[in-house]
Amino acid sequence: MTDTYTQFVNSGFGRSLAKQLGLPAPVPLRRHTKGGPLCDGPVAVIGEGEHVSDIVQLLLDHGIDTSTDAETYGGVVFDMSDARSPRDLAHMRENGADIVKRLGRNARIVVVGTDPDLLDAPAEVATQRALDGFVRSLAKELRSGATANLVYAPVEHNRPAVRSAVEFFLSGRSAFVDGQHVRLDENTPGVNLSADEPLAGKVAVVTGAARGIGAAIVEVLARDGATVVGVDVPAAQDALAKVVNRARGTSLALDVTAPDAGERILQHCHKRHGGFDIVVHNAGITRDKLFVNMSAEKWDQVMAVNLESILQLNEVFLGDEGLGTDGRVICLSSQSGFAGNRGQTNYSATKAGVIGLVDTTADIAADRGITVNAVAPGLIETEMTGRMPFATREVARRLSSLQQGGDPVDVAEAIAWLAQPASGAITGQTLRVCGQNFIGA
Template sequence: MTDRYASFVQSGAGRALVKRLGLPDPPRLRRHTPGDPLVPGPVLLGTSADGRLAEPVTKILTFAGVELRDPAAATDAGARYAALVYDATGITDSTELRQLYDFFHPQARALLPSGRVIVVGTPPAECGSPREATAQRALEGLTRSIGKEFGRGVTAQLVYVTKAADPGTLTSLESTLRFLLSGRSAYVSGQVIRVGAGTAQPPADWDRPLDGQVVLVTGAARGIGAALARVLARDGAQVVALDIPAAGDALAVVANEIGGSAVQLDLTAPDAPTRLAQHLADRHGRVDVVVHNAGITRDRTLGRMDADRWDSVIDVNLSSQERINDVLLERALIPTGGRIVSVSSIAGIAGNRGQTNYATSKAGVIGLVDSLAPALRDRGISVNAVAPGFIETRLTARIPLTLREAGRRMNSMSQGGLPVDVAETIGWLAWPASGAVTGNVVRVCGQSLLGA
């Protein structure tokens, strides 16, 4: 689906009109292309007094080939940066928040288009005093506001890193920084990501972080699911693409394109979980990553909704995920180091008129993550969700024009996202290096105003 307004804005006449009338100005976003450098320029790295993560962050970024600049040594008033990274873990009192102003204020206009802002902090629940917890919680307001202020495709994120750091923590911090700094995170902004302790393995090649992994993608025939299959295969995974029999032709095209395998299966069938488990056991002996992407909509206001619309949406979008997880986990087909990633929606966070069934199912997916993540932590299995906002697909193309334009413009990027944006985010959560990232719900919405 083409965003004609965004295309017009990129023209000379369009830019002049947007500037004169103060209209939304969708920037051209930097997205990932294999072979790209992690960032297109130097990164300014700052730290609070006694920040505990400045040294490991420096090592991670240096190893990744990033050119780092020190604020104390940065004297060029005209310097431009690809990213601003700040270790705020040393801030233990609200009076020390001034250090953030002192770092970001002089650099507010120094970021390149599609630049990145990352603040690293300590989870408030792990802080040693109420004052420290208060100051660390304040970081959310900073990063969310920067995401809305800096414009030009700049994203801003807060990464809380546990104090109980282990090798898995640092590996997952590296995977998180690589994702957030790269073009993979083009449509992710204003997010709070938590890195805890856990099992994580760095890849031999960061350009193929899923080498050797068996990945199941449900709903893989079209849209976000097809983009998922392509991105995961590009990153080295052996993809098992699943969809309903009615989508068999489209599913076969996707599977053949990526060198994966196709499974035609209705996930709501009573025997679907056992049939799927048997297929995975017979063909692969395991499944390293399960991506629950299959979903449907049956929209109508609650007062006009028949029971079949309610039941079918809950069954496909939520209950089928629970049944599949139960069987795969019971049969130990998801090994230590495995990943479960579910697709939620901002409708599950903010609600949506005419979608009570859909919003209920997607809020339930968030509940699934909240409940399963601690239960599976000791088994070394991570559980996360992504919550897409307005993504340009054949489904959103059917939305009435006025609502479609509102969905596109009511975010910090002033445009809809692409299926690949959701796929890249799920890919990062699926990496073996991301094992200490668990229990998160990451919105892929361009920092939508809905539910913010």
């Protein structure tokens, strides 16, 4: 779906008109390009926490200037992991406000804290929890495609995990992730084989791969080095073949609700690829109706595709023949799963169910080093959202900090990051990819 308003306000006339009338002024987002820079411009590192030297090293490894006397900044990282009393938080204002004032287009703010759930004293917990409110508000104050996100590190130093998360939030991979946090656990993550192809050697199964977000996931996972198995319903076989051929993967025409779906995916992966490492449960449908008018058919179909199929497939994929050590399971939730949506009792129930499923399945899979996470997209420009009434879609686009809908690639980038070996310290979480949509934020 083309966002003609964003195109208009980025033309000369449109820009000045939007300024005069005080209209939203979304800018084209900076997205990841293979081999491209991590950030545009210098990144300041502020704070005295234990991660400062590692963060500076990460930036130097990317050839990024870390001086604090630049005119414009591409980003700022606050290491507040050592903050233990509310008074410590003032450090960010005293040392960071002037730099935030000088952020350029599509800049990044990343705050590193300590996971409050791992602290005991009320003052310590309150201080670290405060960072979440700070980041959410700061993200709403930023303009021109800039984002602010929070990384909660474990009390025990987990250097590779912190490095991977800070890198993601500084990069163009997180273009549509704004005002969010991730929690890192103490498990030492694996190592990405290459910076350009972090998924090299991995085999990934993607359901609902024929179009929309699923097709973007196939493309991004393949770009990052994975061999992809695309799954979609037989009716979408031609479209699926095109997507998968472009990615040099293999396809499997299959309804994920079929009782033998798990076994058939398993057989395909073992026969064609010798196994699999990553599963993305992307297939999903909407059958909207007000609850009072909801037919049994609409209710049951949505439950079967969006929730029951994932439970059923995971039984097989987490069994002996399924995912090996360092496996990755990534599900698609939705903003509707957090906020609810009129006419979507069935859909929102399934997408909230996914959040619970991920939380519990992560515990079950932890012994084998398998992580289980979800991403929850906000408004993403696909055929599914192309069917929304014009005015509803327009309001949904502008009611976010980034003042626009996301592209399928934005969801795919978050999934590809969670699939990396270096993301092994993230499990049981749902990461929102919504541009900090104000609904349910």
